[in-house]
Amino acid sequence: MAVDTKDINKGLDRLLQTYKAARPAINKQGAGIVLESAKGLSPLRTGNLKRSLRVETNAQGQAIVKAGPEAYYIKYVTGGTKYARSNPFMQTAYTVSFPSVKTYMIEKLRALLQ
Secondary structure: OOOOOHHHHHHHHHHHHHHHHHHHHHHHHHHHHHHHHHHHHOOOOOOHHHHHEEEEEOOOOOEEEEEOHHHOOHHHHHHOOOOOOOOOHHHHHHHHHHHHHHHHHHHHHHHHHO
């Protein structure tokens, strides 16, 4: 008994294309959740670091939360120095936001399947 999988393969191909098209926007929105958390957790001295935080998307569609060049000192804030303790607020923001990001992405992927 032979099974014809042409229709199944076509459906899977359409789903893959839909996912590839939607992925950058889904990732950017998920990173936005982390961004808001990072802004809330960032140390506030002048506000420069908080204002410099942003989401960037690379060619593969991955979204990354990072500080702009005007906040070059973020490595000293997050890693600490001889004189100041570290404040890993970016890692904390990711850890705290992960359940919300996961829920958001699952909802979006379910919507694509319907």
